[in-house]
Amino acid sequence: MGKKAEFARSRFKEVRQKREERMQRSRTERDRRHGIDKSDRKIDKVVVQRPLPTKAQQELLLAQFAQASRLVAPSTDMCILMRHYANVSEETEQKSEPTKVVTTSAPSTKPTTRKRKRAEEDEEAPAADAAFLDTAADALLQTQNTPAVIEEAAVSGKDGENTVDDDEDTMTVLQDILQDDSGRRVVATLLASLNAVHSSKCEAVAKAVLEQFEENEHLPQHHVACRVMSALVQFGSDRTRQGVLNLLRQRSTTIEGVERLLSDRHTAGTIEQLLKNYTRPTAAWLCEVLSLSTPDASSSAAEAGSKKKKGAKQRDAATEETASGERITTEKLMELVNGPVSSQVLLQLLHTDASRELLKRLPIAELLRSKRGTVFLTQLLTLTASVASSEGDEGREAEAVALFSDVLERLGNNLGEMAIDKRANFVVQALIQLLPVMGPQSTKQLERLERELGGAAGISALVTHGNGVHVILSLIDAVLKLPSESPVEGLAEKIVTRHNIMDLLYHKHGSLVVRRLMPLISRKASKVGRLLQGMVEQNFSNLVYTEAGNLVVTTYLTALGKSGASLLAQKLAGGDDLLSMCRSPYASHVVFTLFELVDPTTHTLLCNALKAHVLSLSTHVNGRFIVEKMIAASRDVRETVSRQFLSLAQERGTQHVLCTLLARMDARGKQACVEKTIMPNLTALATHQCSSIVLQKLMQAEPTVLSAVRQRLLASPLVRSDLAQNFFGKFVVQIAQQPEEVQHQ
Incomplete structure (x- = not known):
């Protein structure tokens, strides 16, 4: 495969990776807006780490540095070693800093002979790490003047009779390493590691590499060597960076x-x-x-x-x-x-x-016609707002006002159309972020912005638009940051009225605006706050069962605080709707929020109301999240679930309930569960489709379970062999074989 094909393949891989990352960010942002939390709900990926090379292998790598750095497996070993030594050195520095502070603040009058010996022992490991990195740096420096032709002839066992003696076309071994994909990883990792341990060799290595770029005019634009040039900037000194800048200047x-x-x-x-x-x-x-x-x-x-x-x-x-x-x-x-x-x-x-x-x-009009131009303008406005808010002086406020006025004038009457455009609405949002940093001019500029958006009619139209709603949300956030309460009240009255509030509560876009205005219910003088509170309480039983309404109720409970949420939970505990809410895909989020907000007395009241339905809720796709909250608070619920551990483990989706159960047990109860329930049924749990996932999650979350499984597999090779040959059991064996430091990361 040629270099062009290799470059094209790497480019396609990069484009595909960026597209997947962009889609993942979009999904994460959408889940955040809808209140869905998917963090820490999956089994951690089992990664079999490459072991560190032995002393003999390290010596061989250093002795054959030029060849090893251009081969895939040896270069990977060298990179792992360098990162390991750099991490060890950083950890040693972090541990030594508190010791130095304590020693300086409280000097001891006792003899320090034994302490000196311990310090010398602690310094041996970092010294060995630095010695390996320095030796690797010396090996790299030896390749800067070695011609690649002679080096290849020496490897193949030929004499130099047929080599062409042309100084202009002679490539050094270091240049060949820089153009090799494995070699550039070694050089970049070496620079990063030397910089991490503050080695004096870092400057020499950076200088030698920079000289290769200066001698060969094709290296800076080489698709592999260019990454080493970026590493020089990242990990080199200012002198090295100036050299790279001078090279680009030429x-x-x-x-x-x-x-x-x-x-x-x-x-x-x-x-x-x-x-x-x-x-x-x-x-x-x-x-x-x-x-x-x-x-x-x-x-x-x-x-x-x-x-x-x-x-x-x-x-x-x-x-x-x-x-x-x-x-x-x-x-x-x-x-x-x-x-x-x-x-x-x-x-x-x-x-x-x-x-x-x-x-x-x-020209702003030209920027708005393209996607990259829109991103450029949005970034410019966002950075100006962040800098002005961080510094906060009068000069920055005046600069924000001038920028706001300039952009608004150059946009003309197109602000309303931009607010509903799929790209230009981000520019309007960035422009709105300048309002809180304008100081006394913010109220005046807010009125001007509202007029450009079309007044009350234009703002109401944006509330229910898929793109325009985000402009309104940014406007509400900006107005809430203003010191005065009158601007946010005036804006809320333009958005929410008695005629449209019911439509907004059930609308997928309008509900976002209502949720953002919920802090107003804590203001006694707010008319919009009283209107929102009355309508939510009046339609509570209907809102909790809808996709948009349950999020409105959840935000409403958060705004009420502990006392208000507890009063509402007490009413639900005495009624018949609590169980159906726990099983609903939407209302269950409301119950989950109640468990997080209420006081301990109301928490116990909710647990007692649902205690008889714990087992059925544990296997329900929505109710199991409620059971996790009950396990954390009620000992009776924990005993009920632990008695049905095996049957629950064989049900789909119960791994988080059982992990929460063991996490909330004391040491005695946890040990009893491991010895009497898990270990006697280890093979059955590990080879079942659902209980295998439960066991894997428990091993990753609980050191007690992991230690017991390891001891059982070591004591019974036959059990280990049977599990390793099973499709589900092999994952249990892989987790048990992982190093302990990897398990706790």
Whole structure:
């Protein structure tokens, strides 16, 4: 397979992975909005970790470093070793810091002979770790001047008679390592590990690698070596980062060169890392080549120039050549914003002071026509709001007001249409986030924004729109942050009226707005708060059984607090609707919330009302979540469930109920359950379709169960063999074979 095919395959894999991550984020956000919690509900994935190489294997890896770093299995072993030693060193530093603080604050007058010996013993392990990393660094440095042709001939056993003696085309072993996928992992991991242990070899390795990029003009744009260049920026010193920046400067003496660097996916990643780790000089360079005049850019360039004369000469030469050419046009900037690669660099550039200059140069109407342009504008407004809220001075408030007015004027009368657009509504939401940071001007600008959205009629129309509702939610959040209560009350009166409140309670979008306005019920002077409270209590029995209504009731209970939720729970405990609510796919969420909010007395009252139905609820798809809450509070419920442990374990979906049961037991009860129930029926539990999942989850959650299963498998090889050959039992064996430190992570 050629390099192009390999690159295409890696690119397709990256695109597929990003798409899956994006879909997962969308599902997670949708579940969060609907109040669904799926965290920690699944069995942890069993990963068989690769063992660390022995001392003999480590010596062999170091002796044959050049060959080992370019082979898949040996390079993986080297990376595992380096990460292990780096983690050990970091843990040692974290443990030594509290000891140093205690020793400094309370010096002892007793002899410290034994303490010194312990300290010397503790220092032996980090010293050995640093020695391995330093030896690996020395082995890497030895490859920087070794020609790859001679090295290959030595490996194959041939003499050098047929080798071509051409210095210009000779590639060093280090350059070959940098262009190999396994080798670049070794180099990047070595840089990260040396940086983690604060080794003096880190600077030497970074310098040697950087020299290879300077000598070979094709390396910075190589699809593998470019990742090492990004690692230099991440883990190198400022001197190394300046060297990488100078290398990029030499390739951007013209506007076409700048566009090529920003649009090339191999060099763009390095520029992004420079903006993150070496911000001011990199931002000054980009502002210079993109014709963005900012005051901080010139000062940063002057400071960087005073540190290094050679870098200053290169910058002056680049400036002269760029100035002699054309000034980059707005059309070129728009192409960079809409580019799939260059857009990521410009998004990172927005974290600097060049953001306002970029907004002045770019037409907003053109930005809104593309997806990347919309993301760019949204990010610019969001970052301005976050910076202004974190600093909070008058200058930042004035800047937020100026930006808000500028964007609003340039948008014209299109704000209402943007609010319902699938992409542009994010721009409106980001614009709304500027309101809380405007200080005294926030109320005036809020009225202006409401007029642009169409007044009361326009806002009411947005409430039930799939995209516009998120604009209204952002507007409510922003208004709730204002110091005055009158703006939020005025906005709520435009949204909620006696004529539309029933429709909003049952509407999938309108209910989101009602839930966001629930904090108003705690304000006695709020008319909208009293209206919401009365309508929810009046329609409580109907709302809890609907998809949107149960979320409204859940938010309502949270806003009421412990006392209000307890009063409502006492009414339910005396009625006949509690059991049907526990079995409902929607009303069960309300009961679950009640168990979390009520006081202990009401909690016991709810448990007593449902005690007779514990076993039936334990196997119900919705009721089992309620049983988990009851187990945590009632000892009688725990005894009832423990007596039916085996029958419940063979039912689908009961693993979390039984895990909660063991977690809430005391040590004596837990030991009795393991010895009398689990271990005598280990084979039956491990080989059953449902109880195997229960046993796996218990082994991952309870060290007592894990230890007992391990001892049983070690004592009975026949049982272990039978389980390993069973489809469900093999997972139990895999979990039992995992190291202890992996189990507790």
